[in-house]
Amino acid sequence: MTLERWQSRLAESLNGRPEPSSDPWWQQTASSHGLAVTRRIRVSWAFHRLREAGGLSLRALESACQEVLLARWLDQGLGNAPSLEQEVELLREDILAATRDPSHARSICLLEITLSRGLRDRERGLHGQRISAAPTRIAFHGPPLDILVAVTEGVSPPLDTTITWVEIWPDTPDRWSIIRSASGEETARDP
């Protein structure tokens, strides 16, 4: 067996896709305690990467919900690459689906999704096509910066009845600190 083939086979075994073999080494390895330990270490590293990639959105979820999502992602074999850039949007959509409406977790997740899409579009030079587009508005149930700081510190403040909008313009997604309170009319139209 070539080295390339051996490496592919070992890595696939580690990721739970072992290839049946009559070779004694592969048979011994497949059922070995050492491979099981190596797999658990891989999962713990992937868990760490996924938690980092989930960002503040993931941290804003209740811990039980976080665990369910992380377990599902790990089952899908995510988290092995040093950069989870390609998976991040998928992960955030998954987090969004797990949030309650209204909740701080939902507001934060919408904020992170909008920001990353805006930054990505700008990197790809798409913003010029949408220069006249309206801003995306995200409702926060309380002062947005206070909520973000609290969630960063692991605290979930109570939902405020006053809504504050964060507005993100497509051509300046990095200047999102344009915050204003929703008018009575806006709150009535889009509670």
Place this chain on the structure above:
Amino acid sequence: MHPFGADALLGIGCPYLPVFPSLFSPEVIDFVEVTPETLAVAHLVEGALRFTLDEQRMQDFLAATCALPAVLHGVELSLGAAHGWEEGALALYDAFITRVDVPWLSEHLSFQTYADPSGARKWTGIPLPLPPTLEAVELVRSRRRALERRYRRPVLLENAVHYLPDLPSDCCLDEVGFLNAVGRGGRGGLLLDLFNLHCQARNHGADARHWLDRLELDLVIEIHVAGGPEIEGFLLDGHDGPVPEEVWKLLRETLPRAPRCRAVVFEVLDIVAERVGEETIRRQLRRLREETAPWRRGMRDDARAMAIAAR
């Protein structure tokens, strides 16, 4: 010639830990070991890994370590991947070396990427070991030669830890034979991680001293000492705690027999540094200074004798 050339004694060092910038003073250590990947942001561009140095992290690194020489210790190159190494890591080292001169580079004897059955490039999730085979020896040696040509500096190769049954091998090669074979030739040699060696010996029922007796210690340019936890019957290369007494003993026995050794590092991973704590790290570095004092004195005397002879 670089002021801290490959022949210069660097002394004792530790990895760059941004959470403890005050460690990086000549009163505490003689040099810093830096992993450029920790100063960069990783991106995936059309399925390939690309790194961009983070300017703020670079500035913090330069400010904290400006009084010390640095050596480069890579982690994402996937040196032993048979289908191809990580070009993005090379581009990162290129960019780093234009800003920070280093006397040598070191890499791990492992692979982190592979081609899946469909031929697509995938990541293993953790470094996996290389089997002691002639094909693996040839691959590593050719990659090391390519790195030494590219950077015009010595390249050191670090021994790894694994928890699998004994790996398939070619006749006449085993763990130690593999290290001797890949360490020979070229300008560099081995980065001997004594904690990894201790883990390997413990986990596979071998005797670390017996391995050291067979290892060609004149290939060793740098030594790592570290600590790690024991989990489920395996000693893990966690690099997240104090050095065990057995490893200090191995260091005392190895250093006088490694005539080309220029540097000894207490290795602790940056992601666990806060948990380990600055005081523990400082204590380990003080111990490292004490343990290596005779070696450092001897090296300085040798250097002086060589300088006199050359004059």
